[in-house]
Amino acid sequence: MPSAPFPEIARVDARDKVLGRTLYAADVPQTDPLHAMLVPAAITRGRLVSLDPGVAGRVPGVVRVLTSDDFPVPPEPDPDGPPPPPPTLTAQIAYFGQPVALVVAESLEAAIEGAEALAASATYEAEGFVAVLGADSPREEVEPRRVGDAEAALAAAATRIEDLYEIPVQHHNPIELIATSVRLSEGRLIIDEPQQGVDIARFGVAGALQMDPEAITVRSAYIGGAFGQKGFAQRQTAIVARAAILTGRPVKLVTPRGQLFHLTYHRPASRHQVRLGADAGGRLTGLAYDAVQENTPGGAFAAADYHEGAGRLYGIENYSGTAADVFVDRHAPGYMRGTHPYGACFAIESALDELAIASGRDPVEIRLANDTATDPLTGNPLSARHLNACLREGARRFGWERRTAETASMWAEDGSIIGMGVASGIFPAAVAAGEVTLRVSANGTTRLIASGHEMGQGIRTMLANTILQQLDVDPDGIEIVLGDTDASPQFMTAGQWGTTSIVSATADAAARLAAAYAELAGERTPAGNLNVRLARLRRPYLEVKGRQKGPGQDASALEEFRQRGFPLAGPEYPQFTSMSHIAHFAEVHVEPTTRRVRVARMVSIVDCGRVISPRTARSQVYGGVVWAIGHTLGEGSEIDPRFGGVLNDDLADYVVAVNADIGEIDVGFIDEPDPMISDVGAKGLGELTMVGASAAIANAIRHATGRRIRKLPIRVDDLL
Amino acid sequence: MQPFTYLTPGSAEEAVAAYAEAGEGAVFVAGGTNLYDLMKLGIARPSHLIDVTGIEGLDTISTEGEELRFGANAKMSAVAAHDHVAGQYPVLSESLWKAAAPQLRNMATVGANLLQRTRCLYFRNGAGSVSTVGVYPCNKRAPGSGCAAIGGLDRGQAVLGTSEACTAVSPGDWPVALTALDASVEVLGRDGARRIPITEFYRLPGSTPDVEFALAPGEIVTAVTVPRTEAGRRSTYHKLRDRASYAFALASAAVALEMEGETVRRARIALGGVATVPWRASGVEAALAGRRLSRDLALEAARGAFAEARPGRQNGFKIDLGAQTLADALMIAMDRA
Numbered sequence A: 001m002p003s004a005p006f007p008e009i010a011r012v013d014a015r016d017k018v019l020g021r022t023l024y025a026a027d028v029p030q031t032d033p034l035h036a037m038l039v040p041a042a043i044t045r046g047r048l049v050s051l052d053p054g055v056a057g058r059v060p061g062v063v064r065v066l067t068s069d070d071f072p073v074p075p076e077p078d079p080d081g082p083p084p085p086p087p088t089l090t091a092q093i094a095y096f097g098q099p100v101a102l103v104v105a106e107s108l109e110a111a112i113e114g115a116e117a118l119a120a121s122a123t124y125e126a127e128g129f130v131a132v133l134g135a136d137s138p139r140e141e142v143e144p145r146r147v148g149d150a151e152a153a154l155a156a157a158a159t160r161i162e163d164l165y166e167i168p169v170q171h172h173n174p175i176e177l178i179a180t181s182v183r184l185s186e187g188r189l190i191i192d193e194p195q196q197g198v199d200i201a202r203f204g205v206a207g208a209l210q211m212d213p214e215a216i217t218v219r220s221a222y223i224g225g226a227f228g229q230k231g232f233a234q235r236q237t238a239i240v241a242r243a244a245i246l247t248g249r250p251v252k253l254v255t256p257r258g259q260l261f262h263l264t265y266h267r268p269a270s271r272h273q274v275r276l277g278a279d280a281g282g283r284l285t286g287l288a289y290d291a292v293q294e295n296t297p298g299g300a301f302a303a304a305d306y307h308e309g310a311g312r313l314y315g316i317e318n319y320s321g322t323a324a325d326v327f328v329d330r331h332a333p334g335y336m337r338g339t340h341p342y343g344a345c346f347a348i349e350s351a352l353d354e355l356a357i358a359s360g361r362d363p364v365e366i367r368l369a370n371d372t373a374t375d376p377l378t379g380n381p382l383s384a385r386h387l388n389a390c391l392r393e394g395a396r397r398f399g400w401e402r403r404t405a406e407t408a409s410m411w412a413e414d415g416s417i418i419g420m421g422v423a424s425g426i427f428p429a430a431v432a433a434g435e436v437t438l439r440v441s442a443n444g445t446t447r448l449i450a451s452g453h454e455m456g457q458g459i460r461t462m463l464a465n466t467i468l469q470q471l472d473v474d475p476d477g478i479e480i481v482l483g484d485t486d487a488s489p490q491f492m493t494a495g496q497w498g499t500t501s502i503v504s505a506t507a508d509a510a511a512r513l514a515a516a517y518a519e520l521a522g523e524r525t526p527a528g529n530l531n532v533r534l535a536r537l538r539r540p541y542l543e544v545k546g547r548q549k550g551p552g553q554d555a556s557a558l559e560e561f562r563q564r565g566f567p568l569a570g571p572e573y574p575q576f577t578s579m580s581h582i583a584h585f586a587e588v589h590v591e592p593t594t595r596r597v598r599v600a601r602m603v604s605i606v607d608c609g610r611v612i613s614p615r616t617a618r619s620q621v622y623g624g625v626v627w628a629i630g631h632t633l634g635e636g637s638e639i640d641p642r643f644g645g646v647l648n649d650d651l652a653d654y655v656v657a658v659n660a661d662i663g664e665i666d667v668g669f670i671d672e673p674d675p676m677i678s679d680v681g682a683k684g685l686g687e688l689t690m691v692g693a694s695a696a697i698a699n700a701i702r703h704a705t706g707r708r709i710r711k712l713p714i715r716v717d718d719l720l
Numbered sequence B: 001m002q003p004f005t006y007l008t009p010g011s012a013e014e015a016v017a018a019y020a021e022a023g024e025g026a027v028f029v030a031g032g033t034n035l036y037d038l039m040k041l042g043i044a045r046p047s048h049l050i051d052v053t054g055i056e057g058l059d060t061i062s063t064e065g066e067e068l069r070f071g072a073n074a075k076m077s078a079v080a081a082h083d084h085v086a087g088q089y090p091v092l093s094e095s096l097w098k099a100a101a102p103q104l105r106n107m108a109t110v111g112a113n114l115l116q117r118t119r120c121l122y123f124r125n126g127a128g129s130v131s132t133v134g135v136y137p138c139n140k141r142a143p144g145s146g147c148a149a150i151g152g153l154d155r156g157q158a159v160l161g162t163s164e165a166c167t168a169v170s171p172g173d174w175p176v177a178l179t180a181l182d183a184s185v186e187v188l189g190r191d192g193a194r195r196i197p198i199t200e201f202y203r204l205p206g207s208t209p210d211v212e213f214a215l216a217p218g219e220i221v222t223a224v225t226v227p228r229t230e231a232g233r234r235s236t237y238h239k240l241r242d243r244a245s246y247a248f249a250l251a252s253a254a255v256a257l258e259m260e261g262e263t264v265r266r267a268r269i270a271l272g273g274v275a276t277v278p279w280r281a282s283g284v285e286a287a288l289a290g291r292r293l294s295r296d297l298a299l300e301a302a303r304g305a306f307a308e309a310r311p312g313r314q315n316g317f318k319i320d321l322g323a324q325t326l327a328d329a330l331m332i333a334m335d336r337a
């Protein structure tokens, strides 16, 4: 039975965070720690020929230098086995800034000085390289996704739009930097690091150091922003772990921000060719969409995934989806909020705006008219699709009816041109099988142990709200243990499946606990909340397990979870497909002289199924929209193809949005559960929030200026 | 990082003496917001830091006499918020408000601000520091190594005052406002005190882009002076950047006008973000003198400032943006009574 709407509660960890009490990985106290610094490679491709560890060793305070000689030879990659762990220190250089050594010292200053001396001593054999995606780079095709006959539909279309859209390289810049802190305890490695998948990190370290995973604990209790950057095993983890083993002391590494731009996952540059056709009635009949992205051989960020969202935005019966990788000599790309649908929707939703203009239709109307109840890619029903409700509610709140269609037809009092734009966004609703343990105690505590990572999205608040919705326990006594490989198997918290999965398992646990209590109490009706009642019944605690399986998953999925696998299902389930949806409305003000753009307001209405925690959900949408404004108007990692490194590698020069850039943001939710995905009916929203927002802003800029900008970021240079 | 000594002289004379005594590798430091950054980047590697912030009386702001006088140690935020400055010389106040961020303005001094170094990405990356990962040649940082910005990613580079050796932009906002108002810089050295007109304070890059200021080694900036002018009231600092705050200028204009009705008696104009030094636009000033100011005239005259501009691959937009920014600044200043 789907749940009732959830009440709003305060963030359970807000007070500690505001008081600075929350311990992030690098804050976890270590006894007598050593400090580490990585030495980045100064070439983009080739081989490290020599390093002189002596120069670092002469720096007072330097304790040890680690090079490739300190690591086991990696095993031959097994094509049928799990993905290989990230490499450690190697002489072979595959990207600019790749770590070639680690310096460990008594102080951070000494580690830095040692690392700089070591870097200066390095000699290389450089090879030719390709650092950036070019217009005609060789393509590595992936399996296309086609239904119907897009070419025929486009040939017959009354209106046809064809264009190329470009997304630049973008780097996550959470305030918390890449960090790893390792200590040894009774022969075990205890690793604290910001991670969205502590078990993945654990297996990565075990693989790289050829250790028994049972001897490794990885913990990530709080993350200061992840957004996909910290979803895979990170290269530095095993390197720092090795340093702790070799020195026998705790070792802590916090990378400088400049390194973060070189040795982490990021959004790859991508090019999106869109051909979109409609019949005379405004019905979309065909979409041919080709996506090309940067990748590295074997990279986990799959080009094929551009079609997961793109093929389901509207009821387009003829779809031709092709995609390819272009290999570049850089760190592998990875997930960044909005992932594939972010680029796909920037392109397709811009093209749809073009098509609306070309066929003289209203941009909201044309979207409403192309809704679908069926997944065009599979023919199965789409469960609980409320995109049109988002568009209608958004248009109402935004005041879309005041918009006049002509270019530069609306003016603000300060003399700037007003532009209004709309765009939709979509993101797969996946779910992972999992199990949680819930214990309610007579001493007033309630403890939930779950798979999950708190990266600021508010998962603890959601889980607390889920418990409180069903059980009358002391809210102040709730403790939620997350991101700890000792406490529970941990699947990666990403792709916005965390809530859907673990909230459902927690709801199941709460129901079982209520049942267990009913059985215990029988006819007795003691007063007080559940904790007090247990005390009155002289029962120290009740403990249950709650489980969640995705639609179509059987008991083997839970077993896979227990074996620390990754039992993920969706968005294509056996009987149906489930997606989250969003409609963004943007109002921009463009200064007619200098073409300065300001996003004066945004209205974003979300269909994410059941909203589990209204406050943190709203906050997710604010964050996504703010970030999308930054993405649209500022962010882009600048790589000089002659050198291969990122030039604007700090927060002053990589232009994220600041407070002064942000106008009004109005957020709303449809809050209709998806009864097919789970009992609770949540579909996830973290990734979704950014998707389509850049197109809404670009469409508004087109409305104000008549200029269609088909690449991000959109800057004054493009509009003058 | 390399070890350094740290001295805190109590007077300007002591600071000058301390510098001479320290010898090789001595550097003055005020708020540290630029110097410490450069040290982390490996660009500055001082062996002796001489902290000038303890110097008695060097942070005084005086607006009483023939000229405004800002002690070198006055904080950017203090000058920006000063009643007389904000009311009578908006161009000065705005140039400080629109720079950096509150935390930086509370630390940084108006004397040291004159000496901040360029934000050219190739200059900043490449000194072998582990906090920025780069190996770029740069004639300003390593004379003779070449200029990677020329023929490279040059969107942020200058279009005016460039040379074959360097196209790096002079980054500061405050120096642009001071240039429009004919300010002077007071300095003290071993040979005594002298006063340098701001227009002579900054060196064009030419073939020696590493020489940026007309300051002899060991000379300390003690004050900035601005001649009083009625034009201060009709003034503005207009700044275009990649975001609404916390960014250096893509193009900026400092304008102060003396008007007779709608006719310009005299305009004082300097440009930022587009040139290798704070750029006095005397040609535009002359073109406006005696004319009735309108947006059309403003834009036409402003375009004249860029007649000699030499754009690279991606920074050609600065010519149009610079002219539009200046034209807008002229209109804003005109509307101020």
Ligand SMILES: Cc1cc2nc3c(=O)[nH]c(=O)nc-3n(C[C@H](O)[C@H](O)[C@H](O)COP(=O)(O)OP(=O)(O)OC[C@H]3O[C@@H](n4cnc5c(N)ncnc54)[C@H](O)[C@@H]3O)c2cc1C
Pocket: A652, B027, B028, B029, B030, B031, B032, B033, B034, B035, B036, B037, B052, B072, B098, B099, B100, B101, B104, B107, B108, B109, B110, B111, B112, B113, B114, B115, B116, B171, B172, B173, B174, B219, B220, B221, B222, B246, B247, B248, B249
């Ligand atoms: C992220 C960021 C953004 C910024 N944005 C802007 C901006 O938008 N606009 C802008 O104009 N500025 C901006 N700045 C620069 C900032 O204004 C300067 O860093 C600041 O003004 C320097 O002052 P300080 O007192 O901190 O100087 P310090 O760092 O202490 O010194 C700077 C230089 O001056 C020398 N020096 C200091 N005092 C004296 C003296 N009395 N005599 C001789 N030499 C001296 C030092 O040796 C050093 O070379 C920004 C800085 C940062 C870090």
